[in-house]
Amino acid sequence: MAHGPAKGISRWLFTTNHKDIGTMYLWFSFAMFLLGGVFALVIRAELFEPGLQIVEPAFFNQMTTMHGLVMVFGAVMPAFVGLANWLIPMMIGAPDMALPRMNNWSFWILPFAFAMLASTLLMEGGAPNFGWTFYAPLSTTYAPPSVTFFIFAVHIMGASSIMGAINIIATILNMRAPGMTLMKMPLFVWTWLITAYLLIAVMPVLAGVVTMMLMDIHFNTSFFDAAGGGDPVLFQHVFWFFGHPEVYIMILPAFGVVSQIIPTFARKPLFGYASMVYATSSIAFLSFIVWAHHMFTVGMPVAGELFFMYATMLIAVPTGVKVFNWITTMFRGSMTFETPMLFSVAFVILFTIGGFSGLMLAIAPADFQYHDTYFVVAHFHYVLVPGAIFSITAAVYYWLPKWCGNMYNETMGKTHFWMAFIGLNLTFFPMHFVGLAGMPRRIPDYALQFADFNMIASMGAFLFGAAQILFLFNVIATIRGGKKATDEVWENPEGLEWTVPSPAPYHTFSVPPEVK
Amino acid sequence: MSSEGSYYVPAQSKLPIFASLGLFLTVFGAANWLNGNDTGPTILFCGGLLFAFVLWQWFSAVITENLQGMNSDQLKRSYVWGMGWFIFSEVMFFAAFFGALFYIRNFAIPWLGGEGDKGIANEFLWQGFEATWPLMTTPDMAVNGDAAKVLGPEQSMSFGTVDSIWSWLPFWNTMVLMTSSVTVHMAHSALKNANRKGFNIWLGITVALGFIFLVLQVEEYMEAYLHMGLTLESGAYGTTFFMLTGFHGAHVTLGTFMLLVMFLRSVIKGHFKHEDCFGFEAASWYWHFVDVVWVGLFIFVYVLG
Known part of the structure; x- marks a missing residue:
């Protein structure tokens, strides 16, 4: 076993070290976050004023599509896998991931997959332009030729996710230190265990649905063609059977992150640990039986509408348990508001707003009004930006001192927080209003009465984008130097990762610790 | 743990x-x-x-x-988890296609044929189309007659009469695969009893059965394409038939190849000991998995086809 990292580029290309691989995942994710962010800013620049001014409508469609795909598959998912790589072995007292070489393979597929996906922008006919949900027949009969590259990119990034998830499950189930029983695991580990299960269950379904598309496009099958006895709505069922668990894949690890951070800065143990575990499991189970709430207006039988409506509302129960637990953890705690805590508190508040708008959307008859409007855009950006993205940001600030041994600049961190917080609310809150008033999503132009709110949203988006540059600067500055962090970093944080030195040595827990 | x-x-x-x-x-x-x-x-x-x-x-x-003894029991358990969850991912992949078959048969086609509220499409778009399964006359044919582009098959693969079962290829395919699941288990038992010769023989038989299954599948496909007018392009029936059996066939091919490699490793290199045979065990689990998928196919694609 090598004792330290290899020199030069080969360290990164050939590594089997969970910390190296976690770092690569996180940097890759940040690069994709910036790329997807640029796409978003193109959208917001075009929507700054009514009328068409900056891009062609056809290119606008490519931007909405690529923004969604890059953010979901390139930014959020790899970021959580990166955090899992860095943290799970240290949290459970394992020397590394269970299958270290496959771990590196899971990562290195991604740059290839996204290079292929991004290259479609330069292809004849342009990049995929059918939205990140790629509904047939837009994505089959009427798709640009680049759809074939998109399909194969999805295939290999799915393979990467499945291998990553298998590795995480094997690590958690098989590599825990003696005494680390399941119900002693940190919640981040628990949420990832369940997320990994969801990934293995639904990424193959995504592979299935893009395969059906591929066959319909190139081999004249009739999956989504009514003339042959198929049905375009079948696409939506299969896609959302993947798609709904997918949104929990993007949020469950976020629940795990804030469940680690809030107790530290409230200086109280997490309230209701066991109920958190059960709530997470319930959410995972429910995620498999609610998919058609994305399709209320497609023309389902009434029995289907009712079933999916009530099943969806049920999700509010375990989610409510979680929010209650976070708030109760903070209740009468000795709270301080360092940057990770700011992001986590904002997470609890703003994610809950997204949850409430989700509850509104769950009501089938009301959804007929909201469907495909900016209200939906507001809803899922409220759960993804202050949800997934804020939790990832919080995690980076919280664990960065452990990773690189230096404290970040608190003032800069707080500035980042407030810029991001104000920016995202300016961007997404007005979308509720224009959406309720009927502004359709994915259209490059809009009626004049929406102009003011759209202008505010666009300004907020650029503010949010600028905040991320500050984040990048802060992270690089912290890696290069700064005040040395102690081993504990924070005041009495809980978890094995705080028992190792800062920065964490290249290999930790070669001999498993004893957990009491 | x-x-x-x-x-x-x-x-x-x-x-x-x-x-x-x-x-x-x-x-x-x-x-x-x-x-x-x-x-x-x-x-x-x-x-x-x-x-x-x-x-x-x-x-x-x-x-x-592994041969150098670098693998701890713990790592071996990681491999076991890895293979188990990989097979689960494969199950979900097939679930997507079985789900598509279910949806097309039970919802899409009856609706196209005019059933229920959603049957309104029949009146406006596909007048004259009648819901049947196997789908021999596509909605396109019902509406456009000779000008139709999506043609149904001339014959389907579904089960005929009970007397003809002995000449029904899918029945024999089922027999072959079910038998192979037993023989691969016999091979495993032989290995557990440190019976190298028995292991090689039973495993060899399993590989041969896998190969026979594939030959019969090719035979069936040729029959479909050459004599039955049943192709990948024959509407929803051809689509689901070939995609389900095709992906299954691809998995049988991979499974046969895996077992063949295990066979050669045992015969040529003398690999696998009774307490250390994970490579073989993983391949045999995979083999049982493709068998189970076949049972699903046999029921839902052939018998109830």
Whole structure:
């Protein structure tokens, strides 16, 4: 076993070290976050004023599509896998991931997959332009030729996710230190265990649905063609059977992150640990039986509408348990508001707003009004930006001192927080209003009465984008130097990762610790 | 949960990056080929070759490490978890296609035929179409007659009469695969009893049965294409029939190949001991999995077809 990292580029290309691989995942994710962010800013620049001014409508469609795909598959998912790589072995007292070489393979597929996906922008006919949900027949009969590259990119990034998830499950189930029983695991580990299960269950379904598309496009099958006895709505069922668990894949690890951070800065143990575990499991189970709430207006039988409506509302129960637990953890705690805590508190508040708008959307008859409007855009950006993205940001600030041994600049961190917080609310809150008033999503132009709110949203988006540059600067500055962090970093944080030195040595827990 | 104290973390490895490159070139070539670019097949071929070579190296490395005793019991359990969850992912892949079959048969086609509220499409778009399964007359044919582009099959693969079961190929295919599940289990039992010869014989029989199944499948496909007018393009029936049996056949091919490799490893290299035979066990689990999928196919595609 090598004792330290290899020199030069080969360290990164050939590594089997969970910390190296976690770092690569996180940097890759940040690069994709910036790329997807640029796409978003193109959208917001075009929507700054009514009328068409900056891009062609056809290119606008490519931007909405690529923004969604890059953010979901390139930014959020790899970021959580990166955090899992860095943290799970240290949290459970394992020397590394269970299958270290496959771990590196899971990562290195991604740059290839996204290079292929991004290259479609330069292809004849342009990049995929059918939205990140790629509904047939837009994505089959009427798709640009680049759809074939998109399909194969999805295939290999799915393979990467499945291998990553298998590795995480094997690590958690098989590599825990003696005494680390399941119900002693940190919640981040628990949420990832369940997320990994969801990934293995639904990424193959995504592979299935893009395969059906591929066959319909190139081999004249009739999956989504009514003339042959198929049905375009079948696409939506299969896609959302993947798609709904997918949104929990993007949020469950976020629940795990804030469940680690809030107790530290409230200086109280997490309230209701066991109920958190059960709530997470319930959410995972429910995620498999609610998919058609994305399709209320497609023309389902009434029995289907009712079933999916009530099943969806049920999700509010375990989610409510979680929010209650976070708030109760903070209740009468000795709270301080360092940057990770700011992001986590904002997470609890703003994610809950997204949850409430989700509850509104769950009501089938009301959804007929909201469907495909900016209200939906507001809803899922409220759960993804202050949800997934804020939790990832919080995690980076919280664990960065452990990773690189230096404290970040608190003032800069707080500035980042407030810029991001104000920016995202300016961007997404007005979308509720224009959406309720009927502004359709994915259209490059809009009626004049929406102009003011759209202008505010666009300004907020650029503010949010600028905040991320500050984040990048802060992270690089912290890696290069700064005040040395102690081993504990924070005041009495809980978890094995705080028992190792800062920065964490290249290999930790070669001999498993004893957990009491 | 356990810990042996010293866990083997492999040294740096060139395998993953080249596996990624090979995988990327394979799909990049395939996409180019499908889009009609001349370079596609070459890229696909080179990528596939590289990928296969890397996998060969990778498996060799894992086998060598095991033979050198570098694998702890804990790592072996990780391999067990890995294979188990991989098979679960395959189950979900097939679930997507079985789900599509279910939806098309039970919802899409009855609706196209005018059933229920959604049957309104029949009145406006597909007048004259009647819902049947197997779908011999597509909605396109019902509306456009001779001008139709999506034609149904002339004959289907579904079960005829009870007397004809002995001449019904899917029945024999089922027999072959079910038997092979038993023989691979016999091989496992032989190995557990340290009976090398029995292991080799039973495993050899299993590989042969897998091969016979594939030959029969090819026979069935040729029959379908040449005499039954049943192709991948024959509407929803042809689509679901060939996609389900085709992906199953691809998995049988992979499973047969895996068992063949295990057979050769045992015969030529004398690998596998009764307490250390994970490579074989993983392949046999995979084999049982493709058998179970076949049972589902036999019921839902052939018998209830």
